Amino acid sequence: MMTLITELFLMPLVAFVIGLFMVLMMRKIGARLQRRVGPPFFQPLIDIIKFHSKETQISHGLIHDIGIIMAVGGYIAAETLLPVPGMDGIADKGGIIALTYFLMIPSLGLALGVGQCANPNGSIGISRALTAMLAYDIPFVIVIFGVSWHYGTTNLVEMVNYQQANGWGIVEMPILALAGLFTLQGIMGKQPFEIYVAPAEIATGPMVEMGGKYMGGLFIMQAFQFYTAGVLYTTLFLGGGENWPTFLMKIFIVVSIPIMIAYMFPRYRTEDMLRLMWKWPVIAGLIGLALVMH
């Protein structure tokens, strides 16, 4: 029991630290691709501290606050559902379906908070973000189905065990893994699928009224988001975590792929994103599914 409680505290903390490194990696990769030096080592953490140390901050009401609390708290809770080397947390209580829906709680919280801000840019951003979710979640659930069918379980711990005994999922389900990678781009909300942020057009959409610790909370959320995406994909296809060094290598490589793609693309309009997401990853997912299930 004590170990479980320790794990429940440790897992979000580890996720946050790793997530910060992933944010740093994203910014470094972006900088290097643009032939810049990029931010210093502690930049992601410094940004968060800075935001939380603002002296005058405005709130648009209680729901604005609760939105940020839900966004951060929801991710903190979700991290305990993701098994990492040596720590399973409560991964066996939920499984992949519960996790997928758990990850909607932070987004819902954010959406509520943005709604309370009464800024049309924010609302447009949320409407686009939800549409984007509708776009990428369809191929994503196909992937989830295929993976769970292949492993015969929805329990993420069991999936890791299976892969460590029988080889990685990416080898056995390459097409599904490809479709999963495609949707990862959408899940992480990076270019070319970041129309809902669109800084120059709708002033960063959901973030438009977020300053101070509100924005700081969203930066924390971003760190969690990257970590979650990386670990989820690694758990589904790359054999999960055997030990920390290989696990870290895997998740950083997984996260770096969408990031590298992101910095080479402008963005798609919402409707084009829908078409793209409902076409290629869905086709790939269905083919992969057919191969898995035949």
Place this chain on the structure above:
Amino acid sequence: MTLLDGLILLALISVLVTMLGYRLPVIGWLTSALFAGQLLVLFLMSGLGYGGDTIHSSVALSIFGQPLSWRFDALSWFFALITIGAALASSLFAAGEWGRQYRQNGGNPGLLQFSLALNVLTMLILLASGDLLALFIGWELVSWASFLLMAMAGGAAFSWAMRYITYATGGAMAILAGMGMVYQMTGSLQYADLMAVAGQLSQAQVVILSLLFGSGFAIKMGVLPFHLWQAGAYAETPGPGTAFLGSISSRMGLYGILVVLVQLIGLGRLIEIDISFTWLSLRDLLMWVAAITIILPTFTALRQNDARRLLAWHGVGQGGYMLLGIFSATALGSSGGLMHVFNHATYQAALFLSVYAVVHRTGTADLNKLGGLVTRMPLSFLVMLVGIIGLAGIPPMNGFVSKWLVYRSLLIEGMPLLFVASVIGTLGTILSVYKLIHNMFLGQLRAEHSEIREAPWSMMLPMLVLSLIVFITGFMPGLALDWVAAAQAAVGLPVLQHSLGGVEMEQGGLDMTWLVAVLFAGFGIGALLFYSTGKTRHVNQLDNYAGGHFLTADVRYHYSDHFYAGLMHRIGHWYRESFQWLESVLISLTGFVAQGASGFYRIVQPALLMLVVVVLALWVVR
């Protein structure tokens, strides 16, 4: 006199009291008390919900040599619990200030209470039916009682109610035809006799029987393609009536399907029947109908600009999950489908009531004319928030548990496309409910709404209790799953082994108590982080970034209309006029089926009355 007699007698007394005393100012409270009494009797019968023996009524009749009997088993008890609970919540909502305002606006709250009581009575009679003839009588009573509730507002409501009764009569014809077939085959209308021969029926007979009964009951349920009456008819019903209809009324169709298709004929027979030139069995076909029932109405709901219509369309769509779960015929899936009946009733009633609380204060349910009400009606917002999380099927509310059970069973059964279809429905629901809560409660508060107050306590109480139930049965789904398991046993479905937190399984179960506890612990840490740093100051909504523009109160900048512009750009043209086309096809088809059914009808009972009613009704609707 058994408890069942007592229950029905009490329901009858409620009807009589409301009929005689509908002018009394306290009739609302009186009816609520009577409903509470019925609920109490139901609790006395709660042994049924935990696997107790069937309770028979001491009343038995015989018509044309056909014995009629009534009884309550676990399934009836489960549905009756939801029915009376929904009626109590609706009646309580209407009892206080809502009723007064309704009277001032020219409505008759006593009549509303009477209709509610009548609906409950007829539903109890239907749920208690112990043979097919009693089932049919109950069915007709329920149809006409709901017609009364739908039509009582007059005007648009009446024409929608006419549309409903047209469909319902068609459905009744189909059921009657099915009964005629059963009678020819077995010479009796007893459940036991049909059950005994179900194994020996030819495939053609099973197909015809399930189509006749299935479509008859599916009309009430609003299953595609018989769904077109439902959203309009429910949305036009006055206030709490909508909540009652939306939460339970259409599930009577599901009860019929459970009794006839699942209990009597048996899903095993449906699985055996392959449809030529496809890989589908009859059961698969029905599951696909259910899946389409999830998707199309949900995406129709997405387009609605009236909060009541939006919810009513979701009511149609959510019915698909119940069917999908039940037709999966597994312990997991059918428990998900059955539990969804309960869950849907709780959150749908809460949602409708909170919408009507807003309508009570603002006078409109138009999603383009509201906004920012969270500061004025925070409790209604809370109720709606809990409701939409339940409706969208996101943890920690109960809607997630039942949907999870359905997904999980589809996963185990290896039905990927149905799985994807049901998730698409959930995603569409999330989009649509966010639009609902955003356009009503978030965003800019209109100047004309700045003096609005929270709904009175008489209205808040049922809403808060309902949302509490939504949360608690999400946190501890085992509470509801006990009843579901008993109901499963009663209709002969495999019974789900469950724990208080959900399902424990080798290949990935669910434990909601842990998940919800950890979730709230996460929120706690988030709140600690948030509130321990930096002081904030609340500002007016006009202190807002608008590219350096000075916002003023007279400019409306709430982003509400055409909320999902990008999505509609892609899928908007898929809607087109297809629904109107479908409806016109259906109306002709109903007439056609009605004619065919009347053939059977003439054989069984020489009366053309029904046909006349259908023709007349069709003529009115056209």
Place this chain on the structure above:
Amino acid sequence: MSDLKQIPVVAKETGKERTNPLANVFDELIRFAQARSMFMLHYCTGCGAIELPPAMTSRFDMERLGIQPMVTPRQADILLITGYVSIKTLKRIILTYEQMPSPKYVIGICSCTVNGGMYWQSYATAKKLNEYLPVDLYIAGCMPRPEAVIEGLRLLMDNIKSGKSEPWKDYYQRYDYYLGNQQHLFGDDWQTPTDIIGEAEHFGLMGPETEGEHTRLLQQHQQPLEPHKMRLK
């Protein structure tokens, strides 16, 4: 008051000496974070904007100093005003400035912000920006090169780190002065949606000159913008 050094900064209230040695370390850390993470909102009115992209991109790369462009005032720490400030623009600049969360810094780039530059004789241009807003730093030149911009930002960074750059408090503590200048330009009915006096009270930033004759004038015809408090009754 054009000289920055003349701006009196009201000291922190005495009697609240930090006894905890860790508290100073904590303050130091926060100042370090504030100095090394500066998100800027550039309000580019005229020609000066063209010097910023090179400062941000591969040639000079501001991000290595922790400086990033942001798009809304809520997210920003630095308000970067480039080019001439017409009176109409100035209203928006003040609105934008007031919407930023403190600590916030204003940098005027180009000569036009210093003294109107080549628009000195224009009737429609605000000449000295620091009469209307507490400017931390001017980067003069027509136009200053990216090197100069970055040099200015580094100077600001040093000021923040050493705790010297607190003119944003001045805006709260001498609001009457700034408001007077604004009223002089925009007329007596000038009002922004942000209630500076209320904010100063809320965050304990009131100074002796927060209120005065100009704020009294404001309060006479101010349409109060109270927040919509959540209420049950």
